[in-house]
Amino acid sequence: MIGFNKPFFTGKETEYIRIAVASGKISGDGMFTEKCHSFFREKFGFLKVLLTTSCTDALEMAALLIDIQPGDEVIIPSFTFVSTANAFTLRGAKIVFADSNPLNPNIDVATLESLITDRTRAIVPVHYAGVACDMDGIMALAERYGLFVIEDAAQAIDSYYTGADGRKRPLGSIGHLSAFSFHETKNVISGEGGMLVINDPRFADRAEIIREKGTNRSAFFRGEINKYGWVDLGSSFLPSDIIAAFLYAQLENLDKIQEKRKKVWNMYWEGLKHMGTKIKFKLPYIPDYATNNAHMFYLVCDNAEDRKALIGLCEKENIFPVSHYLSLHVSSYYRHKHDGRTIVHADRYTDGLLRLPFYYELSDEDIDSVINCIA
Numbered sequence: 001m002i003g004f005n006k007p008f009f010t011g012k013e014t015e016y017i018r019i020a021v022a023s024g025k026i027s028g029d030g031m032f033t034e035k036c037h038s039f040f041r042e043k044f045g046f047l048k049v050l051l052t053t054s055c056t057d058a059l060e061m062a063a064l065l066i067d068i069q070p071g072d073e074v075i076i077p078s079f080t081f082v083s084t085a086n087a088f089t090l091r092g093a094k095i096v097f098a099d100s101n102p103l104n105p106n107i108d109v110a111t112l113e114s115l116i117t118d119r120t121r122a123i124v125p126v127h128y129a130g131v132a133c134d135m136d137g138i139m140a141l142a143e144r145y146g147l148f149v150i151e152d153a154a155q156a157i158d159s160y161y162t163g164a165d166g167r168k169r170p171l172g173s174i175g176h177l178s179a180f181s182f183h184e185t186k187n188v189i190s191g192e193g194g195m196l197v198i199n200d201p202r203f204a205d206r207a208e209i210i211r212e213k214g215t216n217r218s219a220f221f222r223g224e225i226n227k228y229g230w231v232d233l234g235s236s237f238l239p240s241d242i243i244a245a246f247l248y249a250q251l252e253n254l255d256k257i258q259e260k261r262k263k264v265w266n267m268y269w270e271g272l273k274h275m276g277t278k279i280k281f282k283l284p285y286i287p288d289y290a291t292n293n294a295h296m297f298y299l300v301c302d303n304a305e306d307r308k309a310l311i312g313l314c315e316k317e318n319i320f321p322v323s324h325y326l327s328l329h330v331s332s333y334y335r336h337k338h339d340g341r342t343i344v345h346a347d348r349y350t351d352g353l354l355r356l357p358f359y360y361e362l363s364d365e366d367i368d369s370v371i372n373c374i375a
Contacts, residue, residue, distance in 0.1 A: 001318040002369060007184045007191075008257065008360035012249035020245040029218070030241030032248045039251045040195070044170040048198040050211055050237075051244055055154045055181035055194035057237045059087035059124075062177040062196065064210050064233055065203045066122060066148045068093050073119040076152075077107040078329045078346035080126045084152050085328055088122075096120070097329040097338060100345040103285040104128065105353065108345065109137035116145050126152040127171050130187075130295035131286050132161035135174045149175035153197075156180070157187050158258055159293035176200040182247055187261060187295055188254055190247035193239055210234040260360050261294035264367060268297040268356060271371035280306055281352075297356045298324070299374075304351040310374065311354065317373045321356050324349070 020032055033051055040049045052058045068074065070092030076084050078097035085095045096115050101108045105128040112123065123142060125133040142149045156171040157180060163169070172178035177200065182193035196211075198204050208218040214234030219225050250257070272283060281299040286292050301307040307323065314321055327346040329338045356370055 001320070002357045002366050003320050004322045004355065004357050005185050006359040006361055007189055010249045010253045012252065013246045016245035016249050017242050020241045026241050028238030028240060030244065032241050032244035035248050036244050036251060039248070044173060046173055046197045046199070047201065048204045048207070050196045050198070050207055051239050052194040052196055052211070052237045053239045054192055055179045055183070056083040056087065058179035058194045058196035059083055059150070059152065060090065061207060061210050061237055062150045062179060063087045063091045063093070065177060065207060068121060071119060072121040073117060074122045074124060075112060075115050075120060076124040077126050078327045078343045079105050079325050079349050080152065080328065081154070081325060082328065084124055084126060085334070093121070094119070094337070095334065097343055099343045100349055102345055104131060105349045106131065106133045109134045112138070112141055116141070116147070120145065120147060122148040122150055124150045124152055127156040127159065129284060129298065130156045130159040130293035131284070132159065132171055132290035134289070135161050136163045139174065148177070151175040151178035153178045154181035155186065155295045157293060158254060160291040162289045172197045173199060177203065187257060187293060188247065188250040190243045190250070193243050193247060206232065211237040257360060258294065262292070264358060264362050265292065265294040265297050267364065267367045268371070271367070272374065275375060296358050299354045299356065300349065301352040301354060307352055307354050314370070314373050317369070319357065319370055319373055321354050324353050324355055326350050
């Protein structure tokens with residue numbers, strides 16, 4: 001059987017967990033949490049990072065940090081995971097759904113300006129499959145209209161964007177804030193887990209407070225104050241150091257993991273790139289300004305019926321590809337709140353996008369089996 005995902009373990013995860021337990025400090029912000037924080041600051045140059053229990057929590061922290069109020073509007077792509085919307089809906093925001101790009105599922109920057117009103121507070125681009133959105137265009141709009149940009153970089157670890165100025169920047173370092181995921185389906189994992197990246201220094205201190213239940217506890221443990229108390233809104237967003245210990249074992253092997261995942265991606269590409277015109281599917285599109293972090297490999301079938309037929313053929317061979325998001329603007333929860341616009345490309349990806357099996361231990365033979373089944 002070739003399943004869709006299989007978590008990869010480096011072999012050091014349980015060893016580091018034992019070390020964390022032996023240290024006597026297994027709550028948040030222990031030794032391994034700091035090791036993870038240092039890794040991300042040093043490798044990617046992030047101004048400030050805070051591990052969280054999930055990417056969802058990181059997005060919820062972002063909504064608190066930019067002080068979303070009832071009636072504020074937040075622009076997000078319709079083709080995304082529900083957490084992208086939930087984080088802001090929980091604060092009372094109205095979600096304004098943008099369409100996807102015709103060439104890939106990322107937000108269509110050409111449509112954004114028409115969605116901005118005097119109630120708009122933020123744009124949340126989602127770097128689908130770890131491929132960068134057009135961040136120059138998004139940041140220019142944000143500056144023109146005084147908006148915040150929060151990058152949903154759940155799938156985008158170790159991926160980059162090159163702007164018109166020629167600078168190559170890590171995804172998650174461009175917006176005011178960004179959120180990453182370390183769910184077991186991601187490139188590096190901790191089972192569940194996430195991270196908030198703070199690129200705007202005005203949010204750095206308050207982010208710590210929000211993450212620590214609205215208290216200035218972090219400053220207290222650094223010896224900056226004599227007592228700590230309740231000073232702001234917040235919740236319990238920080239993960240156990242056991243989760244950080246697991247994650248650190250993965251981070252130590254990031255380059256090795258990425259090398260193998262890119263090999264898998266390239267094998268799929270080479271095996272499938274000449275087939276699409278014959279059997280009606282499109283392959284992933286990566287713009288010149290984006291890198292490929294090999295988070296996933298997907299096909300876009302012409303319609304839901306073609307995708308269903310392809311899934312059925314694969315399953316007969318014990319191969320299990322999967323579909324992905326359902327457009328949020330037609331979800332049972334939000335469709336009555338949507339403004340009624342047709343969002344064509346999001347619906348096209350909802351109906352046609354198919355993710356192929358993709359994980360570190362996928363063998364060359366497994367990949368050939370998937371390609372031959374599709375052929």
